[in-house]
Amino acid sequence: MxxxxxxxxxxxxxxxxxxxxxxxxxxxxxxxxxxxxxxxxxxxxxxxxxxxxxxxxxxxxxxxxxxxxxxxxPEGFADAPLVKPRGLLFLDPEGGGLDALLAETPGLVRVTPEEAAERCPVLRTDRIVEAVWEEDAQDLxxxxxxxxxxxxxxxxxxxxxxxxxxxxxxxxxxxxxxxxxxxxxxxxxxxxxxxxxxxxxxxxxxxxxxxVQPKRRSAAVVPPPVGVDAKNWPLFTDAKETWYAKPSAGKLIVSPADAEPMEPCDAWPDDMVVAEGLHRFSEAVTFEVTRVERTWAGLRSFAxxxxxxxxxxxxxxxxxxxxxxxxxxxxxxxxxxxxxxxxxxxxxxxxxxxxxxxxxxx
Ligand SMILES: Cc1cc2nc3c(=O)[nH]c(=O)nc-3n(C[C@H](O)[C@H](O)[C@H](O)COP(=O)(O)OP(=O)(O)OC[C@H]3O[C@@H](n4cnc5c(N)ncnc54)[C@H](O)[C@@H]3O)c2cc1C
Structure with a gap:
C-alpha cells in the first residue's frame, strides 16, 4: 500500500x-x-x-x-530559551588577518590582547597580535x-x-x-x-x-585547567579557523576545524587530525591539554x-x-x-x- x-x-x-x-x-x-x-x-x-x-x-x-x-x-515551540549569549573572540597571531572580517560585518570591534584575556583568562597574550570581539554570538x-x-x-x-x-x-x-x-x-x-x-x-x-560535497568536521571534549570555571568564557578561534574552542557543560569543546572531503557516511574523527588541532589550540593558551574525554565528527556539506x-x-x-x-x-x-x-x-x-x-x- x-x-x-x-x-x-x-x-x-x-x-x-x-x-x-x-x-x-x-x-x-x-x-x-x-x-x-x-x-x-x-x-x-x-x-x-x-x-x-x-x-x-x-x-x-x-x-x-x-x-x-x-x-x-512561536507560542509552545519550546519551554526554555533557544539561544544564550556567548560572544566570540577572533585571535590573530600574525596581524592583518581580521581586516576583511571587520569590513564585512557590522558590530564587530577590535580589542587588545589584554582585553581578550579578560574575557578568556587562559589566552596567551604574547600570541595575539590582533583580536576582534563579536558580542552577539550565541549558543544554540x-x-x-x-x-x-x-x-x-x-x-x-x-x-x-x-x-x-x-x-x-x-x-x-x-x-x-x-x-x-x-x-x-x-x-x-x-x-x-x-x-x-x-x-x-x-x-x-x-x-x-x-x-554537494560532504566535508568532515571533528571535535574533542577536554577538561579546562583544574579549579578553573570556564562556563562564561566566549567561543574563541584562530583568525584563519585552524581551530576553535567553546565552553560546554563545564568542559571545553575544541575543534581542529578540519574540512576533509568525504563520501556521505557516518563520520568518525581521525585521531591524528584531532591531535594536530589540539596542538594548534594549545599554542594559543596557557595550559596543556593532558586528557581528551570524548571525540566525534560529522559532515558539513557544501554546494x-x-x-x-x-x-x-x-x-x-x-x-x-x-x-x-x-x-x-x-x-x-x-x-x-x-x-x-x-x-x-x-x-x-x-x-x-x-x-x-x-x-x-x-
Ligand atoms: C562538528 C560540526 C559542527 C557544526 N557546528 C555548527 C554550528 O555551530 N552552527 C551551525 O549552524 N551549524 C553547524 N554545523 C552544521 C550543521 O550541523 C549542518 O549544516 C546541519 O545539521 C545540516 O542539517 P541537515 O538536516 O541538512 O543534515 P542532516 O542532519 O545530516 O540530515 C540529513 C538526513 O537525511 C537522511 N537521509 C539521507 N539520505 C536519505 C534517504 N535516501 N532516505 C531517507 N533519509 C535520508 C540522513 O539519515 C540524515 O538524517 C556543524 C556541523 C558539524 C559536523
Whole structure:
C-alpha cells in the first residue's frame, strides 16, 4: 500500500524537520528518515553556535533573518530559551588577518590582547597580535530547536517515518513515488533535505547533477585547567579557523576545524587530525591539554559556491532542493525552512531566494 501526502521530505535532520514544521497545517507532510531516529547525522553533531559574521553573503543574510525566530519562537515551540549569549573572540597571531572580517560585518570591534584575556583568562597574550570581539554570538540549544520543529510538525498533522531510507524514486502520474523498507510513499512535491546524501537523492530523481560535497568536521571534549570555571568564557578561534574552542557543560569543546572531503557516511574523527588541532589550540593558551574525554565528527556539506541550495529543480518536476547548508545549517534553519515553505506553497518569501536558487548552477 502506498501512503500519500502533499509533500514528502527526504531527511529528518534540522532542515527536513524545519521545512516540515513550516508546511504542516497547510499541507499533508511526511518526513522520511533513513535512520531509526531523527538528527542522527550532522544535526546531532554540531557545535551549536550562532555567528552572524560566519559564511558567504547569502548565509549571513539567512543567519540574520533567523534571529527573530530564535529570540521569540512561536507560542509552545519550546519551554526554555533557544539561544544564550556567548560572544566570540577572533585571535590573530600574525596581524592583518581580521581586516576583511571587520569590513564585512557590522558590530564587530577590535580589542587588545589584554582585553581578550579578560574575557578568556587562559589566552596567551604574547600570541595575539590582533583580536576582534563579536558580542552577539550565541549558543544554540539544538535539541530544543529540533524538538520544537517536531512538535510544530505534529501539531499541523505532519509526521516522521524513521528507518525509512528512500531506495528508489520515480515520477508517475504527476506524483513522486518513494520506495522504502517502511513502505511506499507518494506526493506531487518532494523535498531533498538529505544532507550529505543530497546529490545521491538528486541522482535517483534525475534532478540536476549539483555536487554537494560532504566535508568532515571533528571535535574533542577536554577538561579546562583544574579549579578553573570556564562556563562564561566566549567561543574563541584562530583568525584563519585552524581551530576553535567553546565552553560546554563545564568542559571545553575544541575543534581542529578540519574540512576533509568525504563520501556521505557516518563520520568518525581521525585521531591524528584531532591531535594536530589540539596542538594548534594549545599554542594559543596557557595550559596543556593532558586528557581528551570524548571525540566525534560529522559532515558539513557544501554546494560548489558555499551557499545553501533552496528552490525547485530545473529538470525534475516537483523536486525541491534544501541542501548544502555547510557549517551553518542550525543557525540558518528557521530562515531557510521558511524560505523553502514559501517557495513550495507559492507565498512571498521573507528573504531574497536568488543566492540559493538551484538554477545558479545552470
Ligand atoms: C562538528 C560540526 C559542527 C557544526 N557546528 C555548527 C554550528 O555551530 N552552527 C551551525 O549552524 N551549524 C553547524 N554545523 C552544521 C550543521 O550541523 C549542518 O549544516 C546541519 O545539521 C545540516 O542539517 P541537515 O538536516 O541538512 O543534515 P542532516 O542532519 O545530516 O540530515 C540529513 C538526513 O537525511 C537522511 N537521509 C539521507 N539520505 C536519505 C534517504 N535516501 N532516505 C531517507 N533519509 C535520508 C540522513 O539519515 C540524515 O538524517 C556543524 C556541523 C558539524 C559536523
Amino acid at each position: 502506498t501512503e500519500s501526502a502533499d509533500i514528502l521530505v527526504i531527511g529528518g535532520g534540522i532542515a527536513g524537520l524545519g521545512v516540515a514544521a513550516m508546511l504542516s497545517g497547510e499541507a499533508r507532510v511526511i518526513v522520511l528518515e533513513a535512520e531509526p531516529m531523527p538528527c542522527f547525522h550532522s544535526s546531532g553533531r554540531s557545535a551549536a553556535v550562532y555567528i552572524k559574521s560566519y559564511g558567504p553573503p547569502g548565509v549571513r543574510a539567512a543567519t540574520i533573518a533567523a534571529e527573530p525566530f530564535f529570540l521569540d519562537p 540549544d539544538v535539541d530544543l530547536i529540533t524538538g520544537g520543529f517536531r512538535r510544530m510538525m505534529r501539531a499541523g498533522g505532519g509526521h516522521l517515518v524513521t528507518s525509512a531510507r528512500v531506495e528508489t524514486l520515480r515520477r508517475e502520474g504527476g506524483l513522486w513515488i518513494a520506495e522504502t523498507k517502511a513502505g511506499a510513499f507518494a506526493a506531487p512535491v518532494l523535498v531533498n533535505a538529505a544532507g550529505a546524501w543530497a546529490s545521491q537523492v538528486a541522482a535517483m530523481a534525475g534532478a540536476a547533477p549539483i555536487r 560548489p559556491d558555499g551557499e545553501p541550495i533552496c528552490g525547485f529543480d530545473g529538470r525534475a518536476e516537483g523536486f525541491f532542493w534544501l541542501a548544502g547548508q555547510g557549517g551553518y545549517g542550525v543557525q540558518t534553519a528557521p530562515a531557510l525552512s521558511a524560505l523553502a515553505a514559501a517557495l513550495i506553497s507559492g507565498a512571498a518569501p521573507a528573504i531574497d531566494p536568488a543566492p540559493f536558487a538551484p538554477a545558479r548552477f545552470g
